Amino acid sequence: MAFKKIDLDEKIILKNKIPLLIEDETWVKLFGDVNNKDIQYAEEELKELVERKRELERRQKTLQKDKTMAMKMILGISNAVNNENKVHTVGLLDEYKEKIEGINEELDDITYQLETLPQEIRELNFQLLEATVYYGYKELKTRESKLKEIVDELERLRKRIKVLINEKYDYEEWINLTYSFLHGLLGREETEKLDERILE
Template sequence: MFNKSINLDEDILLKNKIPLLINDPTWTKLFGEANDKSIQNTKEELIQLVNNESNLDMKSRELQKEKLNCMKMILGVSDSVNNENKLENIELLDEYKKRIHEINEEIDEVTFQLETIPKSIKESNFNLLKATVKYGYDELKYREKVVNQVVGEIESLKEKLMELINTKHDYEEWINETYPFLHGLLGSNEMEKLDREILK
């Protein structure tokens, strides 16, 4: 088809409020299964990024929940050490404090990834848009050519059909006039005899 590079302004995503293409039903219908490596590879990359974002978001919520539980446990254990003199729980207190420190580090890492991944998703969506536009124009040119060929064939078949209809009409008209004429000339007995001899 045509191999011109697609030069799109990245701001078009914002200006035209272009959605995440993999979530758009029309895009999915027209291009989701397109036989195009660039579209399929970029689509898979975008799906992976969106899934990663979803997983990171879930992990962040789980970590926050675990941190809250650890803090509650620290309060309970601290109370048992300070007010009930359960010194054996000091080790448990240290474990919860250590776990909170680990959770904080994990939260920082997840938060950093959650802050950077939207940019990657935007870039991937833009690349998918470019691949879609290129493939779309290639297909438009090809399909318009096919449509024009088909329209030409339909017109040709229409003409042929009209010729056949006219031929059928002319022959039927001749038959319908000739048979009664001969019948009138020869009579029914002679016509029946000829029909048996000639038309069998």
């Protein structure tokens, strides 16, 4: 996957203690569901690597428990063979020794993977950071432009509202003064009759 390149120094991650972005609340809120293929690709790859690391750690714990159990069994069987002359259990001893060899091989493989995965995760996190910065700055420009349009429109509306409020006051003042004047000249009864005849 070709990322749009920007020149970010990889030391930035160490210097600024940049977190694993996919687990950072602010990153997830801002960029977790953006429609950008570079971000989506790096995010998915990173999630897979992190999950693989967790699975390996879980498997490592299970294997270590199994190994401890097998070693206890070997000690028990050895004790039975040496102290109780239970020679027929020697075959079990070989089974558990093979089991431990198999566990050790798998543990070696897991240990190797767990040593290399953090570097892969850091590199992918850096790729995601680059994609995020590139997208983020492009989006900042777009949104700042949109924000300016909205602020300008609000200013225009504010001025228009001010004009309308002044017009409203002018009409209300003229209407109230006219009623008051006519009421003063003609009296209430005559004004009400005229209201009914003329304003219907």
